[in-house]
Amino acid sequence: MKAYLISIGDELLIGQTINTNAAYIGNALSEINIEVIEVSSIGDDIKTILEELQRASAMADLIVITGGLGPTHDDVTRNAIVSFFKTELIQNEEVLNDIRALFEKRGRKVTPINEAQALVPKIATPIKNKRGTAPGMWIEQNGKIYVVMPGVPFEMKGMMEDFVIPKLSELMKDSTSIIKKLILQTTGIPESALFERLGNLDELLDNAKIAFLPNQYGVKLRITVTENSEEEALKKLNEIEQKIRTKVGRYIFGRGEETLEQVIGKLLSDRGLTLAVAESCTGGEVCSRITNVSGSSKYFERGIVTYSNASKVELLRVNEDTIAEVGAVSREVAMQMAEGVRAVSGTDIGISTTGILGPTGATTNKPVGLVFIGYCDEKVCTAKKFLFGDDRILNKQRATQAALEMLRRQLLGISDEE
Amino acid sequence: MKAYLISIGDELLIGQTINTNAAYIGNALSEINIEVIEVSSIGDDIKTILEELQRASAMADLIVITGGLGPTHDDVTRNAIVSFFKTELIQNEEVLNDIRALFEKRGRKVTPINEAQALVPKIATPIKNKRGTAPGMWIEQNGKIYVVMPGVPFEMKGMMEDFVIPKLSELMKDSTSIIKKLILQTTGIPESALFERLGNLDELLDNAKIAFLPNQYGVKLRITVTENSEEEALKKLNEIEQKIRTKVGRYIFGRGEETLEQVIGKLLSDRGLTLAVAESCTGGEVCSRITNVSGSSKYFERGIVTYSNASKVELLRVNEDTIAEVGAVSREVAMQMAEGVRAVSGTDIGISTTGILGPTGATTNKPVGLVFIGYCDEKVCTAKKFLFGDDRILNKQRATQAALEMLRRQLLGISDEE
Numbered sequence: 001m002k003a004y005l006i007s008i009g010d011e012l013l014i015g016q017t018i019n020t021n022a023a024y025i026g027n028a029l030s031e032i033n034i035e036v037i038e039v040s041s042i043g044d045d046i047k048t049i050l051e052e053l054q055r056a057s058a059m060a061d062l063i064v065i066t067g068g069l070g071p072t073h074d075d076v077t078r079n080a081i082v083s084f085f086k087t088e089l090i091q092n093e094e095v096l097n098d099i100r101a102l103f104e105k106r107g108r109k110v111t112p113i114n115e116a117q118a119l120v121p122k123i124a125t126p127i128k129n130k131r132g133t134a135p136g137m138w139i140e141q142n143g144k145i146y147v148v149m150p151g152v153p154f155e156m157k158g159m160m161e162d163f164v165i166p167k168l169s170e171l172m173k174d175s176t177s178i179i180k181k182l183i184l185q186t187t188g189i190p191e192s193a194l195f196e197r198l199g200n201l202d203e204l205l206d207n208a209k210i211a212f213l214p215n216q217y218g219v220k221l222r223i224t225v226t227e228n229s230e231e232e233a234l235k236k237l238n239e240i241e242q243k244i245r246t247k248v249g250r251y252i253f254g255r256g257e258e259t260l261e262q263v264i265g266k267l268l269s270d271r272g273l274t275l276a277v278a279e280s281c282t283g284g285e286v287c288s289r290i291t292n293v294s295g296s297s298k299y300f301e302r303g304i305v306t307y308s309n310a311s312k313v314e315l316l317r318v319n320e321d322t323i324a325e326v327g328a329v330s331r332e333v334a335m336q337m338a339e340g341v342r343a344v345s346g347t348d349i350g351i352s353t354t355g356i357l358g359p360t361g362a363t364t365n366k367p368v369g370l371v372f373i374g375y376c377d378e379k380v381c382t383a384k385k386f387l388f389g390d391d392r393i394l395n396k397q398r399a400t401q402a403a404l405e406m407l408r409r410q411l412l413g414i415s416d417e418e
Numbered sequence: 419m420k421a422y423l424i425s426i427g428d429e430l431l432i433g434q435t436i437n438t439n440a441a442y443i444g445n446a447l448s449e450i451n452i453e454v455i456e457v458s459s460i461g462d463d464i465k466t467i468l469e470e471l472q473r474a475s476a477m478a479d480l481i482v483i484t485g486g487l488g489p490t491h492d493d494v495t496r497n498a499i500v501s502f503f504k505t506e507l508i509q510n511e512e513v514l515n516d517i518r519a520l521f522e523k524r525g526r527k528v529t530p531i532n533e534a535q536a537l538v539p540k541i542a543t544p545i546k547n548k549r550g551t552a553p554g555m556w557i558e559q560n561g562k563i564y565v566v567m568p569g570v571p572f573e574m575k576g577m578m579e580d581f582v583i584p585k586l587s588e589l590m591k592d593s594t595s596i597i598k599k600l601i602l603q604t605t606g607i608p609e610s611a612l613f614e615r616l617g618n619l620d621e622l623l624d625n626a627k628i629a630f631l632p633n634q635y636g637v638k639l640r641i642t643v644t645e646n647s648e649e650e651a652l653k654k655l656n657e658i659e660q661k662i663r664t665k666v667g668r669y670i671f672g673r674g675e676e677t678l679e680q681v682i683g684k685l686l687s688d689r690g691l692t693l694a695v696a697e698s699c700t701g702g703e704v705c706s707r708i709t710n711v712s713g714s715s716k717y718f719e720r721g722i723v724t725y726s727n728a729s730k731v732e733l734l735r736v737n738e739d740t741i742a743e744v745g746a747v748s749r750e751v752a753m754q755m756a757e758g759v760r761a762v763s764g765t766d767i768g769i770s771t772t773g774i775l776g777p778t779g780a781t782t783n784k785p786v787g788l789v790f791i792g793y794c795d796e797k798v799c800t801a802k803k804f805l806f807g808d809d810r811i812l813n814k815q816r817a818t819q820a821a822l823e824m825l826r827r828q829l830l831g832i833s834d835e836e
Contacts, residue, residue, distance in 0.1 A: 011631045013454040015445025016601070016640060018438050022459065027433025036431040037466075041440065041457035044629075048455075071610050072630045073619060114610055131807070133610070152632055154812060183434070192532055192551070195490050211462070212490045213429045214570055222434060277723070283709025284702035287723045291701025294777055294810055296725070302733065303723030305695070305705045311720040311763070315733075345729070359712055389549070392712055394572060 001172065003029050004060035005039045006052050008067035008077050009151055012041040021066045021156055028160055032169050033179050034062060044068055049080035061144055062168070067151030069134040071113045081148060082121050085141060089119040095126050095135045102133060124148070127163050131155045138167070179226050180233035184244060186251040187218030187260065187405050194219055197248050204243055208236060216394050217260075217401045218251075250414050253405065260404045261289045267411045268299035275407075276345035277303040278316050278337040280328065281355035281371060285400040301347045306337070316340030327363075329354050331372050334383040338374030349377045353403050355386075357395040371399045373406050380410065419590065421447050422478035423457045424470050426485035426495050427569055430459040439484045439574055446578055450587050451597050452480060462486055467498035479562055480586070485569030487552040489531045496539065499566060503559060505541040513544050513553045520551060542566070545581050549573045556585070597644050598651035600659060604669040605636030605678065605823050612637055615666050622661055626654060634812050635678075635819045636669075668832050671823065678822045679707045679714075685829045686717035693825075694763035695721040696734050696755040698746065699773035699789060703818040719765045724755070734758030745781075747772050749790050752801040756792030767795045771821050773804075775813040789817045791824050798828065
């Protein structure tokens with residue numbers, strides 16, 4: 001089954017909104033072996049929507065449309081659907097009751113604008129929206145399937161999880177060749193170095209495919225195999241993974257969509273270790289990443305964001321003289337911060353960040369992008385120097401990633417190379 | 419001038435990567451009055467790329483292509499360009515020198531794979547890449563412009579800022595009708611309530627256009643006017659903004675792409691006030707948002723992420739008995755946290771968060787999504803209760819936004835309604 005995704009909304013064209021919906025849907029479909037052949041974003045304009053529906057219907061078996069179903073005047077998708085399928089709107093009592101119930105739950109008065117969202121094209125099966133008022137639509141016509149959902153991400157995701165994916169999975173059951181994908185997530189090594197270390201790819205892959213996906217956090221490797229059975233596919237993926245790990249295993253922190261903070265969380269939980277974090281330049285981002293993980297309260301005791309020198313001295317017992325001599329952005333202060341937060345919190349491990357993220361703050365000896373990450377436990381107390389780039393937010397993200405990765409390597413006893 | 423954006427990469431189709439590039443480029447082009455008519459994402463496949471180039475060339479005057487220029491085998495865009503324009507690759511000495519210089523600066527050895535990136539299609543003007551090794555390309559052919567850039571966001575952004583936007587702006591200078599846009603950012607009011615409060619839109623807008631762009635942080639209002647001169651356009655936008663502010667001004671925290679943390683930063687700086695933050699459920703995200711702003715060290719003194727009850731008592735002087743009586747997730751503890759962090763830090767203002775983000779942690783009386791935000795200054799000490807949804811990350815983002823918005827309203831003396 002081939003799929004074509006259409007995202008509707010002027011905000012996507014002028015870049016007011018990033019199209020996260022297409023990524024979510026693409027991923028969900030590819031997991032059930034539906035191949036996405038194209039993703040398009042178009043404006044809130046009935047004529048354009050009709051043309052795009054025409055093009056998509058000619059190319060794909062499944063057309064997934066998001067956006068333009070809201071209660072306001074700029075939402076024209078429902079009218080485009082009525083026109084494309086030459087159908088009409090009828091009021092759906094179940095949807096109307098859902099809308100009334102949702103408003104009651106939130107303690108708000110339902111208005112005619114909201115009630116009008118219960119008008120559904122006659123040809124469509126409405127898809128329940130548990131998180132909002134606009135229902136989705138499932139339409140089957142001329143052997144093709146059309147799925148229409150709101151553009152608000154969490155409303156769309158609810159519909160995908162509860163209705164669309166289960167229903168499509170059912171339809172895909174009798175498909176023959178099995179496509180399986182594996183993601184290996186690396187960090188701390190550039191794309192070209194990774195490529196070279198992997199050596200001869202044909203030998204490594206034997207007809208499987210590999211893709212290198214770099215971003216500011218690292219490079220994801222995506223391996224895709226196509227086999228006749230699930231078992232063969234998994235066996236093949238496993239063989240390739242082992243070969244890759246032999247060559248670049250130290251840089252691989254996780255599989256699939258596992259995050260670095262989840263990996264660390266598991267390591268800390270399994271070993272019964274506790275963690276405290278002292279942040280200067282990363283400003284709370286390290287703590288925020290760590291606490292994205294449900295259950296992090298088991299190992300994360302506290303975080304201290306010491307933006308001022310006074311707070312470094314007062315809360316982390318950093319030596320005032322050290323700051324005066326070598327500055328707050330230094331290997332020494334990073335180590336004192338990590339040791340300090342560990343000591344005051346009574347945790348097994350302390351980590352720290354201090355640096356100059358820019359655009360201001362550089363001195364003669366210390367350029368923008370200079371960051372020190374500290375790590376201390378019962379036995380080891382160390383710090384590592386990094387030199388990132390010019391962009392404040394990118395630097396913050398990279399420094400946060402580097403701090404988490406330093407913690408992972410320390411926990412696993414992976415030493416630095418050379 | 420009409421533009422068509424093509425993003426290349428299998429990772430976009432299977433949702434491994436979110437297409438932030440299209441949003442960035444769409445925004446940059448729309449700012450210089452270039453209308454984006456369609457955005458498409460396609461796979462790393464030469465035949466598909468050629469077909470898409472054909473389609474885009476038939477519809478638009480400017481075709482912007484990103485992705486598939488990296489050093490590895492799965493990057494096929496350059497070859498597709500060579501084939502589409504029936505041209506050939508030639509080595510560009512300047513690009514080669516840039517690549518060698520970049521590697522030297524980073525202390526890495528340049529490899530043949532990297533050097534091969536200096537091969538540029540004969541028909542193209544290379545676009546300098548200051549942040550990576552793959553050059554971009556600027557091609558003019560049959561009255562159309564083709565811009566090809568790497569898919570790595572910060573490399574692409576560098577090229578856009580340094581070369582593409584200045585060059586396109588020059589070409590757009592003699593265009594006649596002026597399109598101007600204004601974004602007003604609201605938070606704390608649902609889309610349908612905002613819509614109703616604005617009343618009769620035709621009356622409000624007088625031929626201008628308005629769009630409602632909701633996400634988990636709030637609703638952006640985008641107003642678009644088309645006039646004969648820049649002056650008229652700005653006057654019209656100003657009139658509409660004033661009318662909107664009369665109706666829903668209390669919910670508008672900013673204009674354009676201004677963030678809530680920037681607005682707060684400006685308010686604090688202007689008044690010479692200092693801030694400390696105590697976070698429980700938001701786990702560092704409030705501090706991280708505040709420190710995204712360059713210069714935040716002037717008003718942000720420290721943040722304390724007290725995930726454990728012990729740390730709340732020890733670092734924030736929260737009363738142990740209060741926790742025992744009403745629990746850590748309570749109005750009382752939120753207020754004690756805010757007052758405590760203010761007192762221990764010696765700042766003018768303290769804010770706090772405590773709540774249950776889920777999926778675990780709910781009790782009989784306290785459901786997932788329950789969050790209290792505290793605010794204390796010299797005169798006022800208060801807390802507000804919120805009930806968010808089921809999703810941990812969304813709840814964290816909403817609670818963070820609510821904390822920042824509570825601070826903004828307190829700073830501006832905006833009282834709660836009813």
